[in-house]
Amino acid sequence: MLKIRELKARVVDGPEILKGINLDVNAGEIHAVMGPNGSGKSTLSRVLAGHPDYEVTGGAVTFEINREAQDLLAMEAHERARAGMFLAFQYPVEVPGVSNTVFLRAAFNAICRAQGVPPVDAFDFRDLLTEKLALIGMDDSYLERPVNLDFSGGEKKRNEILQMAILAPRLAILDETDSGLDVDSLRIVSEGVKQLSTPHNATLMITHYQRMLQYITPDFVHVLMDGQIVKSGDHTLAEAVETRGYDWVKDAA
Amino acid sequence: MKRPRAITPDAHYADQLSAVLEAMAPCESAGQLAARQAAFDRFMEQGIPTRRVEAWKYTDVTRLAEEVFAPAAPAPLTAETVTGLPLYHPEDETVVFASGILQPGLSRHPEGSVLELHPLHTMPDPTAPVPIHDNPFVDLNHALWRDGALLRLPPSTTPAQRIHVLFVHATAATPTLSHPRLLIDLGEHATAEIAITHVTLGDKACFNNATLDITLQPGAHLELVYTQVLNQASTHLGTTTITQQRDSTLHAMDFSAGSALARHSLSVALAGEGASASLDGLYIVQGRQHVDAHTCIQHQQPNGSSRQLYKGILDDRATAAFSGLVRVHPGATGTDAQQMNRNLLLSNDALANSKPQLEISNDDVRCTHGATVGRLDDLELFYLASRGIDPTAARDMLSRGFAEEVLYRLPDTQRHADLHAILNRTFEKNDDTTT
Numbered sequence: 001m002l003k004i005r006e007l008k009a010r011v012v013d014g015p016e017i018l019k020g021i022n023l024d025v026n027a028g029e030i031h032a033v034m035g036p037n038g039s040g041k042s043t044l045s046r047v048l049a050g051h052p053d054y055e056v057t058g059g060a061v062t063f064e065i066n067r068e069a070q071d072l073l074a075m076e077a078h079e080r081a082r083a084g085m086f087l088a089f090q091y092p093v094e095v096p097g098v099s100n101t102v103f104l105r106a107a108f109n110a111i112c113r114a115q116g117v118p119p120v121d122a123f124d125f126r127d128l129l130t131e132k133l134a135l136i137g138m139d140d141s142y143l144e145r146p147v148n149l150d151f152s153g154g155e156k157k158r159n160e161i162l163q164m165a166i167l168a169p170r171l172a173i174l175d176e177t178d179s180g181l182d183v184d185s186l187r188i189v190s191e192g193v194k195q196l197s198t199p200h201n202a203t204l205m206i207t208h209y210q211r212m213l214q215y216i217t218p219d220f221v222h223v224l225m226d227g228q229i230v231k232s233g234d235h236t237l238a239e240a241v242e243t244r245g246y247d248w249v250k251d252a253a
Numbered sequence: 254m255k256r257p258r259a260i261t262p263d264a265h266y267a268d269q270l271s272a273v274l275e276a277m278a279p280c281e282s283a284g285q286l287a288a289r290q291a292a293f294d295r296f297m298e299q300g301i302p303t304r305r306v307e308a309w310k311y312t313d314v315t316r317l318a319e320e321v322f323a324p325a326a327p328a329p330l331t332a333e334t335v336t337g338l339p340l341y342h343p344e345d346e347t348v349v350f351a352s353g354i355l356q357p358g359l360s361r362h363p364e365g366s367v368l369e370l371h372p373l374h375t376m377p378d379p380t381a382p383v384p385i386h387d388n389p390f391v392d393l394n395h396a397l398w399r400d401g402a403l404l405r406l407p408p409s410t411t412p413a414q415r416i417h418v419l420f421v422h423a424t425a426a427t428p429t430l431s432h433p434r435l436l437i438d439l440g441e442h443a444t445a446e447i448a449i450t451h452v453t454l455g456d457k458a459c460f461n462n463a464t465l466d467i468t469l470q471p472g473a474h475l476e477l478v479y480t481q482v483l484n485q486a487s488t489h490l491g492t493t494t495i496t497q498q499r500d501s502t503l504h505a506m507d508f509s510a511g512s513a514l515a516r517h518s519l520s521v522a523l524a525g526e527g528a529s530a531s532l533d534g535l536y537i538v539q540g541r542q543h544v545d546a547h548t549c550i551q552h553q554q555p556n557g558s559s560r561q562l563y564k565g566i567l568d569d570r571a572t573a574a575f576s577g578l579v580r581v582h583p584g585a586t587g588t589d590a591q592q593m594n595r596n597l598l599l600s601n602d603a604l605a606n607s608k609p610q611l612e613i614s615n616d617d618v619r620c621t622h623g624a625t626v627g628r629l630d631d632l633e634l635f636y637l638a639s640r641g642i643d644p645t646a647a648r649d650m651l652s653r654g655f656a657e658e659v660l661y662r663l664p665d666t667q668r669h670a671d672l673h674a675i676l677n678r679t680f681e682k683n684d685d686t687t688t
Contacts, residue, residue: 049639052635094633095651097658098650110641
């Protein structure tokens with residue numbers, strides 16, 4: 001579904017952060033990308049989502065749309081979302097004055113239209129929202145609040161998962177979704193992600209710690225260091241990193 | 254040669270005065286007619302201010318000295334037209350003016366309503382001029398007004414319905430000039446929700462020079478919605494003067510979306526102890542529109558509070574100016590005053606000026622003020638894009654969100670929806686985001 005080849009990228013006019021990433025993600029797979037601070041984890045997720053602060057300096061990324069590999073890097077950020085990509089932000093953005101309902105419905109309908117599905121009216125959408133809210137343990141009052149404004153850290157992360165539940169992406173990229181979460185929120189968010197995982201979609205979890213991996217067992221674990229994937233393996237690699245630290249991976253590599 | 258501070262108005266203004274004096278002679282007292290002449294003399298003496306006058310620094314009105322306007326004649330207005338106008342709701346108590354002339358047939362005064370409506374011609378001396386030294390247009394209004402009304406609520410009353418005063422300005426091939434004049438007096442502990450709406454019929458130019466004088470007697474409460482949606486060829490100069498007595502409270506929504514040039518001067522005198530005024534403003538300009546929001550809050554007595562949040566959205570080559578003066582008089586101890594102006598620029602060619610001003614003459618006060626001019630946040634735009642929302646829709650949604658931070662302060666949900674409807678017409682229509 002996603003093929004990354006020798007991807008190099010940097011913050012616009014900054015030093016290179018990604019120094020040749022290679023990664024394949026197929027439908028039905030859950031991948032975890034781990035790495036120490038500054039290794040380029042978040043850069044990878046942002047570059048894939050089309051963040052304007054970053055520029056690609058080399059390599060290629062293709063994303064399968066209707067069984068055809070498309071050049072992901074040539075697509076605008078909103079086109080990537082419409083093609084089924086979703087980024088759960090490490091720091092979800094506050095959008096003053098825009099209610100969650102208005103925001104979610106606009107996103108949902110934009111994606112539906114792009115994928116040839118008729119948009120839903122406000123009432124049907126409300127039903128969908130109510131159903132998905134239960135998944136992340138939030139009540140209706142949250143819907144009329146402005147997006148992420150005055151939300152606690154946990155609420156912001158839950159909100160990302162709610163959006164993911166509603167937009168039903170084929171590829172979900174979770175950028176340190178487990179950081180800054182209390183134990184309850186971590187469990188709810190992890191359960192949500194697990195429930196949303198199907199044989200038809202894929203999940204790419206970017207994480208510093210192993211916290212979320214206690215709830216979700218990844219099929220593949222990759223260790224990212226200094227802009228390159230230095231080691232890949234199954235879920236036992238995450239455990240090894242947790243006990244032995246990143247230096248062990250560096251030495252082993 | 255230095256530019257003069259004022260320009261002599263065109264002779265047609267004098268012709269208009271003669272016409273008004275002649276027309277009013279049968280129904281007005283000699284004193285009233287003399288007051289008109291005196292106001293006109295003050296207007297001529299001051300002339301039309303140029304941008305060298307501080308209060309007019311950002312707004313050039315000199316073309317009003319040269320341009321020739323015809324007095325506005327009320328065009329035939331039907332009930333069907335009135336019901337389609339912004340903010341109109343059939344259940345409201347509605348007072349309709351067509352080009353400044355009261356239209357009893359189109360107004361709705363429910364039986365048993367506590368609201369008193371007094372035509373200004375029948376008032377002994379309606380002018381009772383409040384000298385505003387840097388605003389000759391008030392004098393022009395007091396000289397040339399054709400019709401007007403005093404709305405009065407007796408003490409301790411609350412009208413069963415909202416009140417809506419609708420000023421409809423029909424335009425014609427020749428630019429027209431009208432001077433709407435309205436006085437509102439809320440008796441002790443009276444409470445009311447009043448909307449004042451200025452709207453045009455037709456797309457030709459008109460010059461609309463309005464005055465509004467409001468008095469809140471002790472303990473009165475007013476919820477005011479002032480809306481200006483004239484067509485894009487018109488000029489609106491509005492001067493609103495509010496005097497608040499002891500413990501009275503005011504919440505005003507000052508909304509401006511129309512006119513080629515619009516200036517609303519809103520002055521509030523907290524003349525009694527413990528009075529509080531809360532002003533929310535929203536102006537939206539595009540194309541080559543210019544808007545000037547000019548506020549002045551006078552804290553004259555102790556323990557008063559005022560807050561202002563004025564926000565502006567500017568697109569294309571539009572320009573805006575906010576000047577807000579908060580003056581705390583020596584005896585006004587325990588004053589709490591806040592003022593904030595925020596501007597959102599949607600284009601590189603738009604220009605916003607902001608001039609917040611505090612003049613504090615005692616130590617026992619709490620005053621804050623601030624101003625910002627900014628663009629849409631790149632990170633917010635990316636967040637929306639990452640959810641599939643295209644750049645145009647994202648821009649509209651964020652702009653609407655920026656406006657909503659002011660509009661949500663309207664306690665009346667129907668009025669909130671009314672202003673949103675105007676906002677939605679202003680932005681590009683998009684089914685996704687207009688809910």
